Amino acid sequence: PMTSFADTDLFYYSTRLEPNAAVNYGFIVDFAKAAPDPRNPNPGKGLFGEVSWFTMPAWEKPAFLADAEPARQGRLETFEWESPVREGQKRTASVYLPAGYDPKAARRYPVLYVHDGKKALDEGGMKNALDQLIGRSVQPLIAVFIVPGGENPDRELGDVEKQTTMVVTELVPKIDGKYLTIPQPFARGAAGAAGGAEAALFGVFKHPEMFGRVGSQSATMMQAADFDTLIRGAEEHPLAIYLEWGTYHMRSPHEAWDMARANRDLWALLRASGQRPAGGEVPEGFGWNCWRGHIDDMLTALYPMQNM
DSSP states (O other), X not given: OOEEOTTSSOEEOOOOOOTTOEEEEOBOGGGOOOBOOTTOOOEEEETTEEEEEXXXXXXXXXXXXXXXXXXXXXXXXXXXXXXXXXXXXEEEEEEEEOTTOOTTSSOOBOEEEETTHHHHHHXXXXXXXXXXXXXXXXXXXXXXXXXXXXSOHHHHHHOHHXXXXXXXXXXXXXXXXXXXXXXXXXXXXXXXXXXXXXXXXXXXXXXXXXXXXXXXXXXXOSOGGGGXXXXXXXXXXOOEEEEEEETTOOEETTTTEEHHHHHHHHHHHHHHTTOOOEEEEESBOSSHHHHGGGHHHHHHHHSXXXXX
16 A cells, blocks of 8 residues: 555655565556556556566666577477367467577477467567577577467466376477477476466476476466475486576465465475475566566576586
């Protein structure tokens, strides 16, 4: 809640942020729809629509999101298939092939499956990140950006059981059949942000015989216990894990849930099982304005250059 000055109609809100914080924020007047700050020219996107974005002075703009020189640029191909799991619907993925990829060559590549892939490309700038990072801190890889479908893509993505079945039984075999992949769990990973992160975590934890790497940015989960029965011990299934979330993740004090706390609890569960996740908590909020600044950390943790 905001506070009014005495008997005036001027309201204010004060808080203290870290020197490198970055947050999305908006005004919800009289419990109506969230609105951006009319005095802030920097747009942001939140769960409730168009809002504003704010950074503290020590926050640094990620240089790896700029366009790479032509010789470093990979290419995107559209891949389509009919999904029995999705009642025969035509499904689409954008497949990123790194610079130098030659379908007639002998070299094979690890693969990263990115849930909610259209937003990762359009709002996250992930193609530019791959172009800039591959060959420097990240080993060459193929990335499969899965495009949600249906009338309600967010709800479809939230059905993690069906999403996982579609990827494991349909998409992975088709990608392995068409492209020069390394068809082994240690070379195959999944990643995503928000609902895409939840889908990635569920799929990898449920199928460690298929995936050996997982990247999660601000997973939208109410409680870590949702994954408790899926997490295997590191001695049985060691995984490369990148788990990152913002201090100012979504929360509702009135309903007693806090997604930052749920991510902290998941980190603790993974540590207790013997896994050693990279990443951690950052002083940021929810949305691609924040997440895209850590794509380099995620890709480097999952596919470091020295593993080639």
